[in-house]
Amino acid sequence: MRLYRGLARVFPRSFSAKLMTVVFVGVHVPLLVLLLWMAFSGQYQEQTMWAVLGVVLGATLVGTGMAMMALYRLMAPLRQAAEALEAYYDEQRLPHLPDLGHDEIGRLLRGINRSLHGVDAGLRDLRRSVLLDPLTQALNRRGCEQALADSASLAQSRRQPLTLFVVDLDNLKPINDAHGHLAGDQVLVRLVVSARQWLQPSDWIGRWGGDEFLLAVHARHDVACARMRSWLDRLAEPAGGAEMPLKASAGGSGYRPGEDLRELYRRADAAMYRAKSAGGAQLLCEGD
Structure with a gap:
């Protein structure tokens, strides 16, 4: 040395x-x-x-x-290895270093490949655990905040309409009281699975807390509200087998470019409470 x-x-x-x-x-x-x-x-x-x-x-x-x-x-492999490490540190871009045999350089390159791919997989798992609700695998509150900011950015940069929905289950407590909390948990999971069947790749659903969920839909406000009503109607239909009908109150609000996202949530949440006060099991959107 x-x-x-x-x-x-x-x-x-x-x-x-x-x-x-x-x-x-x-x-x-x-x-x-x-x-x-x-x-x-x-x-x-x-x-x-x-x-x-x-x-x-x-x-x-x-x-x-x-x-x-x-x-x-x-020394070209050493320079390539150094560049790969810098690229992953700066841009999180995974390396694809060549396999050069079993000498010291070959072992070094394979070690860097394995190490960075392992670190990246661990970071992805960590991000998922930090941003996902462990029960439903929907976004958790932190994930919702990040996804909503991304959706607003997408709506502004690509001029894609965005509607935010706040959904609150009306009959979760009766289900818990009658069938136990395990049944209530299964209801929450079923709600998320059902929503993902019609949400588009740029849309998302998240568990805001308890039995309250947020859904973001990139579509014209009237189209998004129509899809949402159709979904709530399907959930409320009597189902065969052990599945119980789900009744939910929901409110929807269209994103106005440049507005504070807290204001967007406040308007959707107020619409949801108006729906619940009107008897529940319905969706109220701006303009209704």
Whole structure:
């Protein structure tokens, strides 16, 4: 490490320069010894000595140049590995480093590949656990806040209409009282599964808390409200088997570009409470 630290003072940003310096010095030490021997031995005439010196010096410089070029090319995998690490740190872009065999460089590249892919998989699992509700696998409150900000950005940048719905189950407590909390949990899961059957890829559903859910639909306000009413009607229909009808009150509000997202939620939530006060099991949208 002393040699490395010493060369680092001279070449702080280039490992190639450090390596080539060592090669240059190592190659030229024999030449220096030859020069000293020729200078003090007295066995060569001056003309012969300079001819030998020129040949040896030329051959040494050519060989040094070729060796440095070869070393620079041999270090390409190391440069690629460094770039891959920086790319993942800056952009979370996973590397696809080549498999170069079983020497030290090959093992290093495979290790970087495995490590970064493992770290990335762990981070994805961590993000999912942080943003998802563990029971329903819908977005949790934090996930809803992040998704709503993303939806608003999408609505503004691509001019895609956005409607936010607040949904509150009317009959979850009677289900819990009559059939137990496990049945109530199953009802919440069924609601999320059912919603995902008609939501589009850019839409989402999240559990805001308890039996209150948020749904974001990227469609014209009237179209989004029509889809929502159709879904609530299907949930409330008597189902065969052990599935119980679900009654829910919901309110919808269209996003106004540039408005505070808390105001968007407040309007949808107020509409939901108006629906619940009017008897529940219905959807009220702005304009109703």
